[in-house]
Structure formats: structure tokens, C-alpha cells
């Protein structure tokens with residue numbers, strides 16, 4: 001049970017918030033859990049909540065680190081909510097994209113040590129969130145991770161691509177993005193997409209152990225280094241946020257893209273029958 005005793009502080013109402021934040025003020029470590037069953041798909045509300053949670057944690061001087069995880073068993077995040085992109089309006093698409101941009105800028109640009117505890121599937125936007133953390137621990141077994149956008153007939157935006165480039169390098173990114181490749185945890189480990197693979201039950205303890213190493217480093221020196229490594233990629237989006245949001249809305253509104261998304265949604269539903 002979370003948030004029941006001191007020193008935990010909750011930023012969201014347990015069982016209500018789609019982004020649950022438990023702040024342990026003794027360790028300075030916050031745990032942020034996505035909580036939108038069945039698959040933690042990222043819609044406008046979740047992305048807005050996530051962006052606000054990240055902003056609050058960044059402003060909380062008692063907070064030094066954040067673990068990004070899921071409250072839904074078997075899933076880290078299924079990525080962007082496809083229903084936000086299918087038969088939507090241009091206005092809603094722009095608002096949705098702005099919320100994604102802000103949540104991502106908050107995560108990739110966070111001063112905190114950020115770690116992803118990947119205890120389930122993590123396609124597309126889920127993979128982006130994980131890659132945007134400083135360190136990734138993934139559960140071994142049947143779960144998959146990757147940027148699969150081309151399989152949906154859509155294209156990973158330049159900043160998704162930039163983050164992947166910074167994580168696994170040019171050659172692997174080129175293959176991964178063109179093929180829309182999804183990787184098992186072991187495959188992801190072999191290309192550097194995740195940092196450690198352990199049995200499911202050991203993901204959280206492994207993250208906690210790794211955090212101890214990172215928290216031994218003085219914050220100021222670590223933050224200056226992180227900022228220097230990530231600034232170029234962050235600035236590239238910051239300098240063209242509105243253009244990027246408009247481009248997304250125009251691209252998603254194309255008939256051919258809508259047809260591809262419709263077919264993909266049907267294929268997801270067909271898998272179940």
C-alpha cells in the first residue's frame with residue numbers, strides 16, 4: 001500500500017489519479033506511477049497530469065530522484081493513445097501534442113536523477129518515456145520495447161529520433177526506426193536501449209540499488225553534466241514547439257494516415273477475437 005505512513009507524501013489521490021506520485025522525503029526519491037488501465041495509453045489528461053507532476057517534483061528542493069513506473073501489471077505504457085490521433089479535431093490534436101511536448105521537456109530536462117522501472121510492454125511513446133530517463137531497468141521475459149511508429153503508418157518525430165540517437169547511436173537507430181522494431185529485454189540490453197535486465201520481481205530493488213550510486217554524486221556537478229549532454233536536443237524542440245504541434249496536427253489529419261491508424265486499431269481489436 002502506498003502513501004499511508006510518514007515519510008511518504010502523495011501528490012495525487014490514491015486510486016483516483018492517473019499519475020500517482022509518492023514522495024519519500026527521507027530518501028528524497030519520488031516514485032511516479034502511470035495508472036491508466038488497461039495499458040497506460042497516454043491521452044491528453046495523463047500527459048497533462050504527468051507534466052504537472054514533473055514540474056512539481058523539479059521545484060521540490062527535498063526531491064533528488066524520480067523513479068518512473070507503472071501501477072498497471074504487465075504494462076509500462078502502450079505509448080500515445082491512438083484514439084487521440086484517430087478521427088480527432090485539429091484543435092484537440094494540437095492541445096494533445098503540446099501536452100506531450102511539455103511532459104517530455106519536463107522529463108528529459110529534469111534536474112532529478114530519473115530511472116525507468118520497466119515492468120511491462122513499452123512501445124512507442126512508452127519507449128520515449130523510458131529512454132528519456134537517466135537509467136533503465138527492464139523485466140526479463142515476454143515484454144517488448146521499441147519505437148514501432150512506422151508499423152502504424154506514422155513517423156517518429158525528430159525529437160523521438162534524437163533521444164534514440166543519444167541512447168543507442170546512429171546505426172541502431174536507423175534500423176530501429178525504419179523497421180519500427182520491437183525488442184525483447186535481452187535484445188534491448190544488447191543494443192544499449194536498456195541498462196539492466198532482471199527478473200520482474202527484482203526490477204524495483206535493482207532500481208533502488210542503482211539509485212544509491214547516482215545519489216552519491218553531488219547534485220550540482222551531475223546536473224550541469226546532464227544539462228550539457230541534453231541541451232542541444234531539448235533546444236531543438238523548444239525553438240519550434242508551435243511549428244511541431246501544427247505539423248503533427250496536419251500530418252495526422254491526412255487521409256492516408258487516418259486509414260493506416262484505422263487499420264491498426266482494427267488489427268489490435270482482431271488480435272483479441
Ligand SMILES: CC/C=C\C/C=C\CCC/C=C/CC(=O)SCCNC(=O)CCNC(=O)[C@H](O)C(C)(C)COP(=O)(O)OP(=O)(O)OC[C@H]1O[C@@H](n2cnc3c(N)ncnc32)[C@H](O)[C@@H]1OP(=O)(O)O
Pocket residue numbers: 038039041074077078079080081082083121123124125126148149152154155156157158247248251252268269272
Ligand atoms: C515526418 C513526420 C513527423 C512527424 C509526424 C507526427 C507525428 C506522428 C507520430 C506520433 C507518435 C506516436 C507515438 C505512439 O506512441 S503511437 C502508439 C503506439 N502504440 C502501440 O502500437 C501499442 C499498441 N498496443 C499493443 O501493442 C498492446 O496493446 C500491448 C502490447 C501494449 C498490450 O497488449 P495486451 O494484450 O496486454 O492488451 P490489448 O488487449 O492489446 O489492449 C487492451 C486495450 O487497449 C487498447 N490499446 C492498446 N494500445 C493502445 C494505444 N496505444 N492507444 C489506445 N488504445 C490502446 C486495445 O485496443 C485494447 O482495447 P479494447 O479492445 O479492449 O477496447
